[in-house]
Amino acid sequence: MPTRKPRNAFYAQSGGVTAVINASACGVIETCRKHKSRIGKVYAGRHGIVGALTEDLIDTSKEPAASIRALRHTPSGAFGSARYKLKKIEDNPAQYERLIEVFKAHDIGYFFYNGGGDSADTCLKVSQLAEKLGYPIQAIHVPKTVDNDLPITDCCPGFGSVAKYVAVSIREAGFDVASMAKTSTKVFVMEVMGRHAGWIAAAGGLASEKAGDAPHIILFPEITFDEERFCARVQECVEKYGYCAIVVSEGVKNSDGKFLSDAGLRDAFGHAQLGGVAPVIAQLIKSKLNYKYHWAVADYLQRAARHIASKVDVEQAYALGKAAVDLALKGHNSVMPTIVRTAHKPYKWKLGIAQLTDVANQEKMLPRDYITEDGFFITAKARRYLSPLIQGEDYPPYKNGLPQYVKLRNAPVRKKIRKTFVV
Amino acid sequence: MPTRKPRNAFYAQSGGVTAVINASACGVIETCRKHKSRIGKVYAGRHGIVGALTEDLIDTSKEPAASIRALRHTPSGAFGSARYKLKKIEDNPAQYERLIEVFKAHDIGYFFYNGGGDSADTCLKVSQLAEKLGYPIQAIHVPKTVDNDLPITDCCPGFGSVAKYVAVSIREAGFDVASMAKTSTKVFVMEVMGRHAGWIAAAGGLASEKAGDAPHIILFPEITFDEERFCARVQECVEKYGYCAIVVSEGVKNSDGKFLSDAGLRDAFGHAQLGGVAPVIAQLIKSKLNYKYHWAVADYLQRAARHIASKVDVEQAYALGKAAVDLALKGHNSVMPTIVRTAHKPYKWKLGIAQLTDVANQEKMLPRDYITEDGFFITAKARRYLSPLIQGEDYPPYKNGLPQYVKLRNAPVRKKIRKTFVV
Numbered sequence: 038m039p040t041r042k043p044r045n046a047f048y049a050q051s052g053g054v055t056a057v058i059n060a061s062a063c064g065v066i067e068t069c070r071k072h073k074s075r076i077g078k079v080y081a082g083r084h085g086i087v088g089a090l091t092e093d094l095i096d097t098s099k100e101p102a103a104s105i106r107a108l109r110h111t112p113s114g115a116f117g118s119a120r121y122k123l124k125k126i127e128d129n130p131a132q133y134e135r136l137i138e139v140f141k142a143h144d145i146g147y148f149f150y151n152g153g154g155d156s157a158d159t160c161l162k163v164s165q166l167a168e169k170l171g172y173p174i175q176a177i178h179v180p181k182t183v184d185n186d187l188p189i190t191d192c193c194p195g196f197g198s199v200a201k202y203v204a205v206s207i208r209e210a211g212f213d214v215a216s217m218a219k220t221s222t223k224v225f226v227m228e229v230m231g232r233h234a235g236w237i238a239a240a241g242g243l244a245s246e247k248a249g250d251a252p253h254i255i256l257f258p259e260i261t262f263d264e265e266r267f268c269a270r271v272q273e274c275v276e277k278y279g280y281c282a283i284v285v286s287e288g289v290k291n292s293d294g295k296f297l298s299d300a301g302l303r304d305a306f307g308h309a310q311l312g313g314v315a316p317v318i319a320q321l322i323k324s325k326l327n328y329k330y331h332w333a334v335a336d337y338l339q340r341a342a343r344h345i346a347s348k349v350d351v352e353q354a355y356a357l358g359k360a361a362v363d364l365a366l367k368g369h370n371s372v373m374p375t376i377v378r379t380a381h382k383p384y385k386w387k388l389g390i391a392q393l394t395d396v397a398n399q400e401k402m403l404p405r406d407y408i409t410e411d412g413f414f415i416t417a418k419a420r421r422y423l424s425p426l427i428q429g430e431d432y433p434p435y436k437n438g439l440p441q442y443v444k445l446r447n448a449p450v451r452k453k454i455r456k457t458f459v460v
Numbered sequence: 461m462p463t464r465k466p467r468n469a470f471y472a473q474s475g476g477v478t479a480v481i482n483a484s485a486c487g488v489i490e491t492c493r494k495h496k497s498r499i500g501k502v503y504a505g506r507h508g509i510v511g512a513l514t515e516d517l518i519d520t521s522k523e524p525a526a527s528i529r530a531l532r533h534t535p536s537g538a539f540g541s542a543r544y545k546l547k548k549i550e551d552n553p554a555q556y557e558r559l560i561e562v563f564k565a566h567d568i569g570y571f572f573y574n575g576g577g578d579s580a581d582t583c584l585k586v587s588q589l590a591e592k593l594g595y596p597i598q599a600i601h602v603p604k605t606v607d608n609d610l611p612i613t614d615c616c617p618g619f620g621s622v623a624k625y626v627a628v629s630i631r632e633a634g635f636d637v638a639s640m641a642k643t644s645t646k647v648f649v650m651e652v653m654g655r656h657a658g659w660i661a662a663a664g665g666l667a668s669e670k671a672g673d674a675p676h677i678i679l680f681p682e683i684t685f686d687e688e689r690f691c692a693r694v695q696e697c698v699e700k701y702g703y704c705a706i707v708v709s710e711g712v713k714n715s716d717g718k719f720l721s722d723a724g725l726r727d728a729f730g731h732a733q734l735g736g737v738a739p740v741i742a743q744l745i746k747s748k749l750n751y752k753y754h755w756a757v758a759d760y761l762q763r764a765a766r767h768i769a770s771k772v773d774v775e776q777a778y779a780l781g782k783a784a785v786d787l788a789l790k791g792h793n794s795v796m797p798t799i800v801r802t803a804h805k806p807y808k809w810k811l812g813i814a815q816l817t818d819v820a821n822q823e824k825m826l827p828r829d830y831i832t833e834d835g836f837f838i839t840a841k842a843r844r845y846l847s848p849l850i851q852g853e854d855y856p857p858y859k860n861g862l863p864q865y866v867k868l869r870n871a872p873v874r875k876k877i878r879k880t881f882v883v
Contacts, residue, residue: 054639056632084642113635119643204862209479209764212536212865216477219507220542225760244862313739315757334738336756337648341632345767347861427861438770438850439627439667442635 043075044146046365047089048097049082050114050181051121051152051159055195056202056343057354058151058181059115063108064358065149065179066097070105075366080143080450085119086150086159090132090460092139094450107443109355110433112343115445118152121460123159126169135458136163137172142453147175147365151358153182153193157373158397164371177361178373178393181354183340185236188399189391190375194357195340197350197426200240202342203229203284204427206335208244211251211282214331218280224271224322225282226332227252228315230339232288235259235403237339240423241284242415251282256318258288259403260412262297268325270413275328285318344440348429353386360388384425466498467569469788470512471520472505473537473604474544474575474582478618479625479766480777481574481604482538486531487781488572488602489520493528498789503566503873508542509573509582513555513883515562517873530866532778533856535766538868541575544883546582549592558881559586560595565876570598570788574781576605576616580796581820587794600784601796601816604777606763608659611822612814613798617780618763620773620849623663625765626652626707627850629758631667634674634705637754641703647694647745648705649755650675651738653762655711658682658826660762663846664707665838674705679741681711682826683835685720691748693836698751708741767863771852776809783811807848 048065050058062081069076081095082088088095095116097105108115126133139145150160157178164176180187185196207227214225231237235257242255253274256262274281289297298314315332322330353376360374373396377389407419415423433440471488473481485504492499504518505511511518518539520528531538549556562568573583580601587599603610608619630650637648654660658680665678676697679685697704712720721737738755745753776799783797796819800812830842838846856863 050639054636087643111635112632114639117642118639120640121643201861205767206761206765208862208865209535209766210760212534213477213760213764216473216537216541217543219540220510220544222760227761243860246860246862313736313755316736316739331759332736332757333759333761334755334757335761336754337633337636337645338629338650338756338758338761341636342629343632344628424860429861430855430858432853432855435853437666437669437847438624438852439631439669442631 043073043077044144045077046079046147046149047082047140047145048079048149049085049088049151050116050118051085051150051156052118053183053340054114054118055181055183055340056112056198056346057194057351059108059111059113060351060354061151061179061181061194061358062115063105064355065362066105068359068362072362072366076147077144080145081116083447084117085121086123087119087121087460089139090135090458092452092454094143095447096450099448100445104443104445109351110343111442112341115443116447122155123162126162126165133166133170137166137170138454140172140174143450146173149177149179149361151179151181153184154187154398154400157187157393161371161393161397164393167370175365175370177365177369178396179357179361180373180375183237184231184234186234186400188396188401191378191386192376192426194350194354196236197347198342199230199237199339200243200423201347201427202339202345203237203241204243205345207241207252207282207284210333211244214280214282221329222331223275223280223328224319224330226285226315226319226330227283228285228287228313228332228334231258231286233258233400235286238284238286239403239407239415239419240427243420243423243427249278252284253278253281254283254413255415256283256285256289257403257408257412258286258290259405259408262289262291264321268322271322272326283318285314287314289314343433343442346431347427348431349426351431356388364390381421381425384428466496466500467567468500469502469570469572470505470563470568471502471572472508472511472574473539473541474508474573474579475541476606476763477537477541478604478606478763479535479621479769480617480774482531482534482536483774483777484574484602484604484617484781485538486528487778488785489528491782491785495785495789499570500567503568504539506870507540508544509546510542510544510883512562513558513881515875515877517566518870519873522871523868527866527868532774533766534865535764538866539870545578546585549585549588556589556593560589560593561877563595563597566873569596572600572602572784574602574604576607577610577821577823580610580816584794584816584820587816590793598788598793600788600792601819602780602784603796603798606660607654607657609657609823611819611824614801614809615799615849617773617777619659620770621765622653622660622762623666623846624770624850625762625768626660626664627666628768630664630675630705630707633756634667637703637705644752645754646698646703646751647742647753649708649738649742649753650706651708651710651736651755651757654681654709656681656823658709661707661709662826662830662838662842663850666843666846666850672701675707676701676704677706677836678838679706679708679712680826680831680835681709681713682828682831685712685714687744691745694745695749706741708737710737712737766856766865769854770850771854772849774854779811787813804844804848807851
């Protein structure tokens with residue numbers, strides 16, 4: 038039987054990055070390196086699929102093993118990510134012809150795409166290149182999103198670490214405000230991500246283990262904001278506990294269906310809103326209840342906080358990267374490895390598999406029964422689901438008091454195609 | 461020689477709390493417990509000096525050793541803090557007579573006050589009770605302030621941990637933005653504390669170890685904000701590095717001497733500014749340079765972040781608490797133990813002593829030669845000073861994925877005075 042040089046793999050990161058997406062990259066690359074007879078080099082797309090379209094590829098084989106290993110503890114997307122969505126094959130065949138041209142030039146037989154719902158759709162479209170355009174390729178999606186909104190998989194890598202950051206941070210800030218409340222700040226508002234679903238906000242609730250613990254109120258995108266009921270609840274907390282700590286999702290909407298953050302701020306000249314729902318909530322409390330307040334907006338800090346990553350999250354991120362390669366080696370195409378929960382307490386999980394047609398463009402919403410009836414907190418059911426995902430610490434190495442994150446060389450692969458492609 | 465029952469100690473926390481003020485409390489209480497023949501019970505003031513004035517005392521002897529030990533890893537002020545300043549003895553003698561009444565009723569012979577510059581002034585006034593009003597007491601100040609602005613001491617407990625939080629956070633967010641910059645966010649703005657001095661903002665500079673590392677720009681309260689020069693610098697960074705990460709101090713002022721945060725925001729109705737300089741800076745960048753931005757306001761998260769505390773900071777906080785008791789046992793009054801730096805690299809420090817008359821109401825400003833000539837970054841000299849203060853990690857214990865911070869019982873001491881006192 039004639040031996041054939043093994044085909045190469047393409048790997049890219051897509052959408053908003055996380056504290057552990059590089060742990061998935063580590064899982065993909067380390068696993069590929071263990072199967073050199075089956076998979077050639079791993080070429081990473083610089084800035085996601087854009088790197089494929091522009092033939093801007095990174096030769097990961099130039100990275101020493103220690104650098105690849107260090108990806109496991111490095112937040113962000115080491116190869117650059119992108120917010121870029123492919124059109125349908127029918128609507129933009131040139132884009133797909135270009136992809137095939139690049140893949141062919143570099144003998145790409147495996148396509149690993151690491152992202153959320155939109156990215157699963159891109160991966161699905163690439164997986165159809167074989168069937169629709171006759172280019173043989175296996176496309177496997179590696180799940181990632183802090184929003185935790187992918188279907189089928191029990192959870193999404195990236196979410197557990199944000200969840201941990203949010204729960205730790207509101208616990209710490211809650212202790213702080215409790216100390217100050219007698220003569221100073223009585224209300225603290227922390228804004229967290231999650232424009233469409235309240236998964237991240239819900240995680241803040243884990244910090245409260247008994248009555249009176251911070252946070253006292255959570256504002257979800259799923260629950261229409263009711264100013265009067267909210268203010269009454271804040272006042273109740275301040276009177277009962279001396280202070281009130283609030284987690285608010287950036288996606289909270291008023292009864293007109295508008296984001297509170299949009300409704301809120303103008304600059305001094307009256308134009309252009311600046312985002313940020315925390316100051317809007319804080320201002321409301323000040324004007325209605327006259328409590329001294331502080332507010333924080335964690336923004337990127339929450340999703341980049343590798344220093345306080347969840348160990349479960351890191352392990353799952355790596356495992357899913359590895360699983361993607363294993364699935365490819367078994368001949369799969371158009372699939373995504375998933376996390377299957379087999380027990381709540383003690384938490385147990387195993388790997389599963391989902392068809393990309395069932396994953397792409399589907400959002401898993403926070404179930405209503407994860408939110409208490411009054412709309413201001415999480416239920417025991419939510420806690421049972423969320424708690425395992427923040428378990429364990431996985432500290433990065435430190436030098437000079439700072440976490441040592443790796444910056445890869447990211448050596449370019451020599452271009453083989455003269456024609457450029459504008460994205 | 462007749463033996464006398466040892467006199468009791470009063471301990472209280474004052475001003476804004478920190479990640480390590482409880483480590484000082486731990487140092488004070490554990491050391492007092494080791495000298496039971498010399499010091500009786502430690503009574504903590506509930507909410508700082510307010511607890512003394514209202515005879516609202518906490519009997520720390522009711523706390524088991526494990527709880528006191530756990531203060532070492534618990535952020536915030538376990539006994540409650542207060543923003544409350546005593547008047548001059550001449551201006552409000554009734555206040556001091558009340559203090560003496562309470563101290564006498566509970567046989568307080570030692571007064572340990574844990575705070576910043578304003579609190580040192582309170583401690584100084586109490587130290588004068590002996591001389592001016594004939595009540596024998598030894599008052600020792602335990603330094604604490606995230607602002608790092610106390611004179612004489614090389615640094616202030618609380619600062620090192622905020623410094624570490626800020627440096628770690630901007631490094632992590634910098635990695636995140638670098639990944640996204642090609643097709644999305646190009647500028648990230650992180651607001652940090654420090655209304656009067658740029659110590660905390662300066663610490664962000666430690667994250668940048670070589671050219672191109674985040675942060676690229678630091679905005680100090682000491683440097684008048686120049687919109688044009690700033691925008692030019694942002695553009696330069698984006699063009700050179702692909703993105704720009706900025707640390708901005710809440711205290712940045714414009715050429716009129718006004719805080720940028722005050723100049724900035726109005727709510728939708730045009731009234732009431734909400735604070736927050738980060739969104740003002742972000743908006744400016746958007747309107748002048750049209751870069752996509754994200755911004756974060758760390759607020760209390762930065763000073764409460766015990767999970768990423770500096771080991772050096774925790775050790776110094778404990779050591780200063782212990783030293784305060786040792787100074788009292790040696791007969792001192794009206795002093796503050798200090799940190800004396802004896803070597804930069806490897807960093808070495810020892811304990812010193814300062815007179816409260818030299819400490820109270822003095823602010824140590826960030827030296828101009830810690831800021832680069834262009835006003836946008838820190839110098840090598842600043843780095844040499846700051847770097848040792850963030851060294852080492854001192855992780856709290858975790859349970860269920862969350863740091864286990866102690867909540868004390870805070871059992872009240874039975875009141876002995878009928879008369880109430882309104883503060």
